[in-house]
Amino acid sequence: MQVAVRLLGLGWYVSVCIVGGVLGGVWLDARLGVAPLFTLLGVGLGLIVAAWGAYRMAAPLLSPRPMRKDNDE
Numbered sequence: 001m002q003v004a005v006r007l008l009g010l011g012w013y014v015s016v017c018i019v020g021g022v023l024g025g026v027w028l029d030a031r032l033g034v035a036p037l038f039t040l041l042g043v044g045l046g047l048i049v050a051a052w053g054a055y056r057m058a059a060p061l062l063s064p065r066p067m068r069k070d071n072d073e
Contacts, residue, residue, distance in 0.1 A: 017053065
């Protein structure tokens with residue numbers, strides 16, 4: 001269950017980064033009157049931040065867990 005919640009959070013993080021980059025770029029394009037320049041930059045920056053954050057959040061889930069030793073013997 002804990003892994004599912006972490007993956008759900010990871011999905012939200014990625015979507016918020018990308019949508020935030022797009023919305024920020026569209027807002028800057030409208031304010032400055034340039035074509036899709038900042039929208040494209042926002043998408044690129046959102047993808048970079050999302051990829052880095054996804055890597056940082058998923059790395060503990062993907063690392064091999066140490067084997068538990070049973071001390072019953």
